[in-house]
Amino acid sequence: MAVTRKRIEKNLQTIRERIAEACEKTRRDPEEVRIVAVTKSIESEAIRYVLDAGLVELGESRIQQLTARAEELGTYLQRRRQPLDGEVRWHMVGHLQRNKAKAVVDLGATVHSVDSLRLAEELSARAVTQERTVEVYLQVNCSQEDQKYGVAVGASVHLAEMLASLPNLSLVGLMTMGPLSQDPDATRHAFIRLRELFEEMRKEKIGGESFRKLSMGMSGDYPLAVEAGATVLRIGSALFE
Numbered sequence: 001m002a003v004t005r006k007r008i009e010k011n012l013q014t015i016r017e018r019i020a021e022a023c024e025k026t027r028r029d030p031e032e033v034r035i036v037a038v039t040k041s042i043e044s045e046a047i048r049y050v051l052d053a054g055l056v057e058l059g060e061s062r063i064q065q066l067t068a069r070a071e072e073l074g075t076y077l078q079r080r081r082q083p084l085d086g087e088v089r090w091h092m093v094g095h096l097q098r099n100k101a102k103a104v105v106d107l108g109a110t111v112h113s114v115d116s117l118r119l120a121e122e123l124s125a126r127a128v129t130q131e132r133t134v135e136v137y138l139q140v141n142c143s144q145e146d147q148k149y150g151v152a153v154g155a156s157v158h159l160a161e162m163l164a165s166l167p168n169l170s171l172v173g174l175m176t177m178g179p180l181s182q183d184p185d186a187t188r189h190a191f192i193r194l195r196e197l198f199e200e201m202r203k204e205k206i207g208g209e210s211f212r213k214l215s216m217g218m219s220g221d222y223p224l225a226v227e228a229g230a231t232v233l234r235i236g237s238a239l240f241e
């Protein structure tokens with residue numbers, strides 16, 4: 001069933017309430033927590049409802065989809081009369097192959113899934129060629145499970161240092177996926193681990209001023225992520241179901 005405008009507004013309200021609760025519990029300012037609407041499941045028509053609801057940070061997990069969506073949206077935005085709550089920004093949240101680096105840089109998208117030096121070097125080289133800066137998060141595998149993507153915790157500080165030194169690449173923060181098990185204790189543990197790593201890197205001045213975001217929390221676990229210090233939530237189904 002296609003998602004309606006009303007549905008998105010109602011879901012967003014629920015999500016904002018749960019974010020506020022988690023912030024109150026941990027004495028955080030809800031303004032620090034941003035939502036990236038992961039639109040992979042919705043019809044392109046519905047993206048305008050997302051914008052109308054005030055969300056301008058949009059995410060996709062596959063590059064082909066991201067490119068197609070960005071193109072459609074560009075056409076729509078040229079015709080749109082109502083003002084937006086900010087500039088639309090695309091986020092590539094899923095795994096990215098090196099040979100797709102150019103497409104991401106072309107779109108000016110932020111990449112949440114950088115987990116190797118080779119990918120980072122490719123993004124950097126493309127960004128230099130195009131005289132742009134590409135924003136990236138280092139994806140860390142913080143769960144005890146064998147997840148496919150994300151650098152191991154033990155190798156993360158070194159890799160972050162290398163990313164921070166690449167030209168035209170801006171390391172804006174760290175990203176992690178909660179464990180697949182969805183066990184709340186394991187999930188909390190993974191998110192807290194990411195925050196600790198983040199604080200350790202900040203202390204060592206890795207990434208400088210631009211390094212200040214924590215991308216963690218999805219539909220099934222975002223309240224736990226907020227309690228652990230998330231500043232960017234990547235939310236799909238909780239918005240669109």
Ligand SMILES: *Cc1c(COP(=O)(O)O)cnc(C)c1O
Nearest residue numbers: 038061093218219234235236237
């Ligand atoms: C799909 C996806 C999300 C959003 O997932 P939901 O559970 O639908 O909120 C977030 N991050 C990544 C990397 C994804 O692929």
